[in-house]
Amino acid sequence: MSYLNIDAQALNTYDAIVIGSGISGGWAAKELIGKGLRTLVLERGRDVRHVTDYPTTNMQPWEFEHRNQLKREVRDANPIISKCYAFYEGTEQFFVKDAEHPYIQEKPFDWIRGYQVGGKSLMWARQTQRWSDFDFDGPARDGFAVDWPIRYADIAPWYSYVERFAGISGNKDGLATLPDGEFLPPHEWNCVEKHFQQKIAGRYKDRHVIMGRAAHLTQPQPVHYQQGRAQCQHRTICERGCPFGGYFSSNSTTIPWAAKTGKMTLRPNSVVHSIIYDEKKGRATGVRVIDTHTKQMQEYYARIIFLNAAALNSNLVLLNSTSTRFPNGLGNDSGVLGKYAAFHNYRAGVSGEYDGDLDSTTDGRRPNSPYIPRFRNVEKQEMGFLRGYAAGFSAGRVSRSDQNGVGADLKESLLNPKLGGWYVGSHMMGETIPKESNFLALDSSLKDPFGIPQLKISIAYDDNDDKMVKDYQEQLTEMFTEAGFKNIRVRDSHASPGLDIHEMGGVRMGKDPKTSMLNKWNQLHAVKNVFVTDGACMTSTSTQNPSLTYMAMTARSADYAVKAMKKGLV
Amino acid sequence: MAGAVGGLISLPAWATGWTPETVRSSRKILSGSQTDMLANMVETIIPTTDTTTAAGPGAKALNVHLFVQKMVTDCYDKPAQENFRKGLDSLDGLAQTAFSKPFAEGDAAQRTALLTQLAQSTDKGRKDFYSLVKNLTIRGYMSSEYVMTNLTHYQFIPGHYYGCVPVKTKTLSQPK
Numbered sequence: 006m007s008y009l010n011i012d013a014q015a016l017n018t019y020d021a022i023v024i025g026s027g028i029s030g031g032w033a034a035k036e037l038i039g040k041g042l043r044t045l046v047l048e049r050g051r052d053v054r055h056v057t058d059y060p061t062t063n064m065q066p067w068e069f070e071h072r073n074q075l076k077r078e079v080r081d082a083n084p085i086i087s088k089c090y091a092f093y094e095g096t097e098q099f100f101v102k103d104a105e106h107p108y109i110q111e112k113p114f115d116w117i118r119g120y121q122v123g124g125k126s127l128m129w130a131r132q133t134q135r136w137s138d139f140d141f142d143g144p145a146r147d148g149f150a151v152d153w154p155i156r157y158a159d160i161a162p163w164y165s166y167v168e169r170f171a172g173i174s175g176n177k178d179g180l181a182t183l184p185d186g187e188f189l190p191p192h193e194w195n196c197v198e199k200h201f202q203q204k205i206a207g208r209y210k211d212r213h214v215i216m217g218r219a220a221h222l223t224q225p226q227p228v229h230y231q232q233g234r235a236q237c238q239h240r241t242i243c244e245r246g247c248p249f250g251g252y253f254s255s256n257s258t259t260i261p262w263a264a265k266t267g268k269m270t271l272r273p274n275s276v277v278h279s280i281i282y283d284e285k286k287g288r289a290t291g292v293r294v295i296d297t298h299t300k301q302m303q304e305y306y307a308r309i310i311f312l313n314a315a316a317l318n319s320n321l322v323l324l325n326s327t328s329t330r331f332p333n334g335l336g337n338d339s340g341v342l343g344k345y346a347a348f349h350n351y352r353a354g355v356s357g358e359y360d361g362d363l364d365s366t367t368d369g370r371r372p373n374s375p376y377i378p379r380f381r382n383v384e385k386q387e388m389g390f391l392r393g394y395a396a397g398f399s400a401g402r403v404s405r406s407d408q409n410g411v412g413a414d415l416k417e418s419l420l421n422p423k424l425g426g427w428y429v430g431s432h433m434m435g436e437t438i439p440k441e442s443n444f445l446a447l448d449s450s451l452k453d454p455f456g457i458p459q460l461k462i463s464i465a466y467d468d469n470d471d472k473m474v475k476d477y478q479e480q481l482t483e484m485f486t487e488a489g490f491k492n493i494r495v496r497d498s499h500a501s502p503g504l505d506i507h508e509m510g511g512v513r514m515g516k517d518p519k520t521s522m523l524n525k526w527n528q529l530h531a532v533k534n535v536f537v538t539d540g541a542c543m544t545s546t547s548t549q550n551p552s553l554t555y556m557a558m559t560a561r562s563a564d565y566a567v568k569a570m571k572k573g574l575v
Numbered sequence: 576m577a578g579a580v581g582g583l584i585s586l587p588a589w590a591t592g593w594t595p596e597t598v599r600s601s602r603k604i605l606s607g608s609q610t611d612m613l614a615n616m617v618e619t620i621i622p623t624t625d626t627t628t629a630a631g632p633g634a635k636a637l638n639v640h641l642f643v644q645k646m647v648t649d650c651y652d653k654p655a656q657e658n659f660r661k662g663l664d665s666l667d668g669l670a671q672t673a674f675s676k677p678f679a680e681g682d683a684a685q686r687t688a689l690l691t692q693l694a695q696s697t698d699k700g701r702k703d704f705y706s707l708v709k710n711l712t713i714r715g716y717m718s719s720e721y722v723m724t725n726l727t728h729y730q731f732i733p734g735h736y737y738g739c740v741p742v743k744t745k746t747l748s749q750p751k
Contacts, residue, residue, distance in 0.1 A: 065731060067720040076649045195738035239733045364742055371736035408713060411620045411694075412687040416633070419621070419717060420726055424742060 014306065019045040019270065021566075022292055022307040024277045024322065027124020029539040029555040030313035031255030032167065034263040036563035037311070044263070045270045045305055047294060049314075050120030052273040053099075053127065055233075055256045059246030061095040069094050088504055089117045091128050091244045099128050099244070109448055111463035115503035116317065122273055123256035124315060125506065128244040131220045131252050132550035133173050134376065134395075135164050135184045139383055140547035143436075147382075147391050150345055150439045151515040153544050154525035157184065163557040163564075171253040171556065172229050174373070175218030183215070183378040183549070189223045191216040192373045196362040197400035197427045202375070204488040211383065212484070214398060217376040220253035220553075232258050241370040252372070274298055276455050279326040280310060280335050280535060288575075289335070289535045295455045309534045309566050309575055313559070316540030320346075320445045320511040321460045323522075323537075336529035339519050342512060343445040346464055347546045349507040350394070350435030353474045353497050355481040357490035359400065359427040366402050366424060374399035377431075379548045381476065390472035394435040395548035396481060400427050429490050433477040436548050437502075438469055439510050464502045507551055509543035526569075527562040534575040538562045604648045604656055609663045614640040615679045616666065617712045619686040631726065634716050642715035643708060655707065662704025669693075 020042035023033045034046045052058070066072065073094040080087045083103045092100050101118035108116055119125040138157040145152040161184070168187040176191040194202070194216060202214040221237040222229055229235075234250030234257055243252050250257035263269045278293040281304065291306035312319045320343050326335035334342045374397055381393030406422035408415065443465065447458035478495040485493045502508075515521020518530035527542050529535045538559040540551060569575045605613065617640045623633035634640065647659050666689075670678040673692070674685040681689070693705040716722060723729040 065720065065723075066718050066729070067723060071646060071650055072714065072718050074646070074650050077652060078649075193736055193738035198738070239736050240731065365739045366742050367736065367738055368740045369730075369733035369736040371738075411690045411709065412683065413622055413624050415713075416621045416624060419713065420722075 017291075017304060018306040019043050020307060021045070021309045021311065022047065022305055023311045023313060024292065025049075025124065025313035025315060025318075025539065026122045026255055026260060026271070027119070027313065027315055027539070028126040028129065028255060028552050029559045030124065030311070031126065031259035031263075032556050032559040033311040033313050033536075033538060033563055034269060035259040036560050037309075037567065038263045038266050038268045040563070040567040041268070042309075042567065043268050043270075045272060045307065046260075046263070047275040047277055047292065047305075048120075048122050048124075048271065048273045049276040049297070049318075050122065050124075050273060052271070053121040053123050053246075053256055055250065055254075055261060056246070056248045058256075059248060060098065061245045062242070062248050064095065064245075085115050086117065088115055088500070089506075091130075095242070096128060096244050099246075106453055107451070108459050109451065109461040111461055112465045113501035114462040114464050115501050116462065116508075117503060117506045118315070118318075122260060122271065123254055126254040126552075127246055127256060129254075129506075129552060130550065131243065131372065132376070133168070133171075133175075133186075133218050133220050133553035134378075134549040135186055135218075136160070136547055136549055136554055137182055137184050139182055139379075140545070140549070143392060143547065144545045147386060149391065150545050151513065151517065151520050154514050154516045154521075159525070160554070160557050160561060163561040164553065167553070167556040167560050169226075170228060171220055171258060172222045172225065172234070173218055173253075173553070174221050174223040176216050178213065178215045180213055180215070180378060182213075182380075182383055183376075186218065188218065189221075189226070192219070192221075192223065192371050194375065195367045195400055196365040197359050197429065198375050198398065200359075200362065201398065201400070201429070201484075201488045205377075205484055208487050209380070209484075212377065212380045214375050214377050217373045217397070219373040221372055222251055232262060234258065237372065239370050239372065241372045243372060276457070277314065277322050278302060278455070278457055279322060280312070281306075282326065282328040282331060282335060282532065284328060284330050287330075289532050295457075297455070300455065308570060309536065311559075311563070311566075312535060312537045312541075313539045316346075316508045316511065316543075317445060317460060317462070319537055319539055319541035321447070321457070323512060324445070324447050325457060331531070336522055336531040336535065338531050339521065341441075341520060342522055344441050344443075344511065345439035345513055345544075346443045346445055346508065346510040347437045347439040347543070348464065348502045348509065349505040349546060349548070350437055350466065350470045350473060351432060351498075351505040352435075352466075352470075352500055353477050353495065354430065354432045355478060355485060355493065355495050356428065356430045357485045357493040359429055359488075359490050361489065362427060379436075381473075381480075388472075388476065390469045390476065391438055392436040392469075392473075393548065394433045394473055394477050396431050396433050396477065398429070398431045400429045402427050429485065429488075431481050431485075433474070433481075434505075434548050434550070435470060435473045435477065436546050438467070439513070439545060440467070445511050462503075464508075466502065507540070507546070509540040509546050509551060512537045512541035513544045514542050515544060526565040527558055528566070528575075533569075536562050536566055602648050603644075605644055605660065605663070609660060610640065610644065612663045612666055612678065613643060613708070615686070616640075616663070616690070616708055617643060617715075619683070619690055620709055620712045621716050622683060632721060634712050637716060637719045637721055639712055639715035639719065642719075643711040646711050646715075647707070651707075655703075658700050658704055659707060662701065662708070665701070 026048040144150040175188040237251030377396040404422035618635035621634040
C-alpha cells in the first residue's frame with residue numbers, strides 16, 4: 006500500500022504547476038516549459054483547442070438562428086453575463102453562465118468569466134498598451150496603496166520579449182506616457198480620425214491621439230508562422246476564436262507552443278481547491294484539485310507553483326489555502342490578502358457627428374481603434390481628483406435607408422441605402438484607486454458547486470471616480486468641439502464595476518511584507534515557491550488595458566523563478 | 576460575388592443555405608393558419624418584385640415569416656407573443672372591414688393600405704404588432720443569405736481596412 010502511495014505521488018509530481026491557462030497562465034506554461042521544466046497546467050474549464058473548438062468561427066450571419074441575438078431563456082437565466090458586450094449567440098460557449106459559479110455581490114459587481122483552456126484570452130479586446138513610469142510611480146507620488154516594487158526599466162525588456170512573440174501592431178509615437186514597443190505595422194486611420202488627431206495636436210501640447218496598439222498580426226514574422234498563425238483577415242469576429250490565429254490567444258499561441266515540447270501536461274476540468282502548504286518544509290508542496298466530472302479531490306505536487314487563475318479567482322485560491330501557519334490564507338501575514346482590489350472605470354462615453362470629409366469613407370473592417378493616452382495629472386497632481394483616464398476614440402460611416410412604409414417602395418429603399426454622415430465616439434478608461442474597503446473575502450457558509458466557499462465581492466466606485474467621469478465628459482466634449490464635431494452627447498452608463506473586465510489586485514506587489522503579498526518577482530513574501538502573475542498582483546491599475554503587462558510580468562517572473570530554483574532559493 | 580440578381584429562378588443557390596429546417600422554430604407558437612397569415616404579411620411588407628432596381632424574391636419566398644416566428648418564440652416575452660398572435664388573428668377582420676375580403680385575397684395595394692393603417696393606429700397593441708413584424712421582417716430579409724450574398728455583397732473576410740476611400744466605391748454597410 007505504501008508503495009502504491011509513493012508511486013501515485015511520483016506520478017503526480019512535476020517540476021512546476023501553473024494554475025490557469027488564460028493570458029498569463031499560458032505565458033507561465035510557455036516560459037517554464039521553455040526553460041526545461043516538466044509542467045502541469047491546470048484549467049478549471051473544458052479544453053478548447055485552437056480552430057477545432059471554435060464552432061461558430063466560420064458561420065455566416067444568416068447561419069445564426071437568431072442573428073446573434075440571445076434567446077430569452079438564456080438572457081433570463083443569465084442576467085450578469087448577458088450584460089457583457091461580447092456575449093451573444095455566437096460566443097455563448099465561451100462565457101461562464103451565472104449559475105455555474107455563484108458569488109456574492111456585497112455591492113453590485115458583474116463578474117465576467119471564461120472557464121476554458123485559454124480563459125478570456127479567447128474573447129479579449131486585444132488592446133496592448135505599455136505602462137510607463139508615470140504609472141509605476143503613481144501610488145508613491147500620490148500617496149495611495151503602496152509603492153510598486155518595480156519600475157518601467159525592470160519590465161521594459163520583458164514587454165519587448167512578449168510583444169515580439171505575441172505579435173503587437175502599433176506605431177512608434179515617441180510618447181513618454183505610453184512607451185513604444187516592438188511593433189508590427191499599425192492599423193490605418195480613417196479621414197475623420199486623422200482630422201481629430203491633427204486638431205488635438207494643434208490645440209493641446211499634452212494630448213495625443215494615436216492608433217491603438219493591438220495584438221493582431223498585421224504582418225506576421227517568422228516566429229508567428231512557426232506558431233502556425235497567419236495574417237489577421239479583418240473579419241472582426243475575434244471573440245468567436247480565430248482560425249487564422251490573427252490575434253494573440255493562449256489557444257493559438259502559448260499553449261500549443263508549450264505543448265509541442267512534450268513537457269506540458271494540460272489537465273482541463275480541474276478546479277483548484279487550494280495550495281498545499283507543508284509546515285515542516287516551510288513551503289508549498291502542491292495543489293488540491295477537484296475534477297469537475299468525478300467531483301473527486303486529487304493532489305498534485307511541484308517545486309514551484311504559478312497562480313494564474315485570473316485576478317479574483319487567484320484571490321479565492323489563496324484565501325481558501327489555509328493552514329496552521331497561514332490561518333487567513335496562504336502568505337497572508339500582512340492581512341492585506343483580498344484587499345485593495347480595483348478595476349477600470351468604463352462608465353462614460355461621448356458621441357457626436359461630423360459634417361466634413363463627406364467625399365471619403367472606409368472600406369473593410371478594423372479590429373482596433375485610435376487611443377488617447379492619459380493626459381490628466383501626468384507630470385504633477387493638478388486636478389481635483391487623483392490620477393486620470395485614457396480614452397478610446399473612433400469614427401465611421403454607416404449606410405442608412407428610409408424604413409418608412411411597406412411594399413415595393415420599402416424594398417427599393419432598403420436595397421438602395423444612402424451613406425450617412427460620420428459618427429464619432431469615445432469611451433473612458435479611468436484609473437481607480439485601490440482601497441482597503443474594496444475587498445474580496447470568502448463567505449462563511451455559502452459554497453459553490455464544488456464545495457468551495459463562494460467569493461464575496463465588495464467593490465464600488467467612489468467620489469474620485471465620479472469626478473473623473475465628469476472631467477472626461479467635459480474634456481472630450483471640448484476636444485470634439487475643437488474638431489468641429491456636432492450633436493455632441495455625453496453618457497454615464499452607471500454600469501457596475503466588473504463589466505470593464507479589468508478587475509485587479511487583492512494580492513498586491515510591494516516592497517514591505519507587512520503591507521503587501523508579493524515581492525518584486527511576483528513571489529509570495531512568505532512562501533517563496535508560489536508566484537502570482539495575473540491581475541491579482543496589481544498594486545495600482547493605471548489606465549492601460551492590463552493584459553500585456555500581465556504577459557510581461559509573467560515572463561519576467563518565470564525567468565526569475567527558474568533561476569532561483571536552480572540556485573536552490575525556492 | 577458579382578450580382579446574381581436573378582430573381583426567383585436562382586432559388587436553389589441560396590435556398591440550400593437557409594432552408595425551412597434551419598429557420599423553423601423547435602417550439603411553435605403559431606397555428607398553421609396564423610403562419611400563413613404571417614407569410615402574407617411579411618410578403619406585403621417586402622414583396623417579390625421584378626420591375627424595380629430591387630428585383631428579386633420577397634420575404635415569403637425567403638422564409639422570413641419562419642424567421643419572424645422563430646425570433647418571437649425564442650427571444651420575446653409572453654405578452655409580446657400574445658400580442659403577436661392577437662395581431663395576426665385580427666388581420667382578416669380588418670381586411671373584411673377595409674376591402675371585404677380575407678387579407679390574403681386582397682391585392683397588393685389593399686394589403687399595403689391596411690398595414691399602413693395599422694402603422695398609424697392609435698391602438699398600442701396594433702401598433703406594437705405592426706412594428707414587431709415589420710422590424711423583424713426587415714431584419715430577416717436583409718440578413719438572409721440571398722440578400723447578403725447577391726444584393727448587398729457581404730464580405731465575410733475583408734482582409735483589409737482602408738481608412739480613406741472615395742465614397743463611390745463603397746457598398747452597403749457590413750454587419751458582422
